[in-house]
Amino acid sequence: MSTIDLGVAVIGAGMAGKAHAAAYRSAPTLYRAALPPVRLVSIADVYEPAAADTAARFGYARHDTDWRAIVEAPDIDVVSVVVANALHREIVEALLAAGKHVLCEKPLSDTIEDAQAMVEAADAAASVARIGLTYRRSPGLAYLRELVSSGRLGRVYHVSGRYWTDYAHDPRTPISWRFKGPAGSGALADVGSHLSYLVEFVAGSEITAVRGGTLSTVIPERPTPLGAVSGRGQVAVSDELEAVENDDVASFSAELAGGATADLAVSRVAAGHPNTLVVEVHGEKGAASFDFRHPGEVGLFVTGDDAAEAGWRTVVLGPAHPYWRGGLPMDAPGVGIGQNEGFVFQARALLDEIAGVPESEALPRNADFGEGLRNLILLDAVARSAQGGGARIAVDSPAPSLPSPR
Numbered sequence: 001m002s003t004i005d006l007g008v009a010v011i012g013a014g015m016a017g018k019a020h021a022a023a024y025r026s027a028p029t030l031y032r033a034a035l036p037p038v039r040l041v042s043i044a045d046v047y048e049p050a051a052a053d054t055a056a057r058f059g060y061a062r063h064d065t066d067w068r069a070i071v072e073a074p075d076i077d078v079v080s081v082v083v084a085n086a087l088h089r090e091i092v093e094a095l096l097a098a099g100k101h102v103l104c105e106k107p108l109s110d111t112i113e114d115a116q117a118m119v120e121a122a123d124a125a126a127s128v129a130r131i132g133l134t135y136r137r138s139p140g141l142a143y144l145r146e147l148v149s150s151g152r153l154g155r156v157y158h159v160s161g162r163y164w165t166d167y168a169h170d171p172r173t174p175i176s177w178r179f180k181g182p183a184g185s186g187a188l189a190d191v192g193s194h195l196s197y198l199v200e201f202v203a204g205s206e207i208t209a210v211r212g213g214t215l216s217t218v219i220p221e222r223p224t225p226l227g228a229v230s231g232r233g234q235v236a237v238s239d240e241l242e243a244v245e246n247d248d249v250a251s252f253s254a255e256l257a258g259g260a261t262a263d264l265a266v267s268r269v270a271a272g273h274p275n276t277l278v279v280e281v282h283g284e285k286g287a288a289s290f291d292f293r294h295p296g297e298v299g300l301f302v303t304g305d306d307a308a309e310a311g312w313r314t315v316v317l318g319p320a321h322p323y324w325r326g327g328l329p330m331d332a333p334g335v336g337i338g339q340n341e342g343f344v345f346q347a348r349a350l351l352d353e354i355a356g357v358p359e360s361e362a363l364p365r366n367a368d369f370g371e372g373l374r375n376l377i378l379l380d381a382v383a384r385s386a387q388g389g390g391a392r393i394a395v396d397s398p399a400p401s402l403p404s405p406r
């Protein structure tokens with residue numbers, strides 16, 4: 001492996017793989033130039049047109065069709081693993097054994113057993129292993145966390161969250177890896193992994209139990225595709241139908257340490273909601289809300305204001321807020337920010353860590369595999385609650401159980 005610069009590769013050139021590929025291009029341009037040179041080396045995908053197109057589009061030197069070529073390449077130091085959840089373990093273990101630094105997409109895997117093995121592999125490795133819980137990189141959600149941790153909202157009473165998507169609303173959406181797997185591996189794992197993690201991240205306290213779990217499959221069969229399926233795009237389909245194995249819609253309530261409660265719902269069949277992530281925190285001194293449809297804003301309500309002027313205010317995010325601070329090319333309030341920037345902040349945090357930039361001078365580190373395992377344990381508790389007719393299930397979590405500070 002190289003020591004004077006960092007060679008980067010991405011395994012998986014689907015929807016999120018492209019975001020990782022683009023992020024490594026932009027990450028060195030954020031903030032000050034503290035990083036060694038970053039070389040964009042390879043994009044690997046079993047579907048060669050995707051690998052070739054993504055490599056060419058984002059300026060990577062080559063492409064591969066077998067992830068093992070990335071494991072064996074001496075000019076690659078850092079690898080994002082951005083393929084179906086069930087494939088994460090084998091690839092990550094091989095990369096870590098070869099001494100590569102790894103950023104694995106969420107959820108860590110599709111089973112707790114695999115995730116535990118991945119934590120052990122990360123603990124045994126000398127390289128960095130992190131998970132892409134990307135929304136913690138959203139300035140608005142990081143600001144919500146600051147509002148809670150600074151005491152501005154007082155004790156948290158209630159967190160309400162939903163993550164509604166519509167990528168499976170059309171019954172002609174072809175079957176793919178997203179529709180296969182154990183209970184809870186559908187919308188709950190796909191977008192509920194983000195939402196459940198964010199509740200703990202924003203509230204700064206851990207979920208100790210879940211109750212009222214529901215998992216619903218409302219479109220039980222889907223057609224098989226006639227071509228390669230990537231991300232949430234549509235392709236031509238056959239007349240042959242295959243069973244959907246997991247949930248289209250899921251919901252649950254959660255108990256947090258400190259006495260707060262949370263109500264959460266996720267969907268992949270919510271018409272008109274391509275990507276609606278909403279988190280609202282209600283505390284003793286006020287409330288704050290974030291809606292990803294308006295990612296450059298946060299809603300804030302503070303109790304105790306003059307009754308004649310009391311009400312919600314819209315905070316326009318800018319250089320005074322987390323992540324933004326001196327980082328973006330157009331560094332001004334109100335210029336807007338989106339999901340792609342989250343991947344850039346995430347990549348920069350990884351590269352900073354690998355390059356040895358002290359965390360005090362860098363972005364907060366990305367979540368570690370222990371947090372990824374804890375998130376899966378939480379989702380498993382929801383699935384068990386659903387199987388038990390909504391039973392209360394205590395969440396057994398390995399330490400460290402809380403999202404890293406900041």
Ligand SMILES: NC(=O)c1ccc[n+]([C@@H]2O[C@H](COP(=O)([O-])OP(=O)(O)OC[C@H]3O[C@@H](n4cnc5c(N)ncnc54)[C@H](O)[C@@H]3O)[C@@H](O)[C@H]2O)c1
Pocket residue numbers: 011012013014015016017044045046047050065066067081082083084085087105106107132133134135190228229230231232
């Ligand atoms: N952090 C986020 O916001 C975010 C967003 C979307 C997806 N994700 C995660 O990213 C991962 C991938 O999701 P996606 O939406 O990009 O999926 P996708 O289906 O769009 O892409 C997966 C790609 O992997 C390729 N592939 C399949 N088997 C492979 C193999 N053995 N070796 C190499 N490539 C292989 C496929 O050809 C496809 O191009 C999942 O873990 C998902 O949960 C994260």
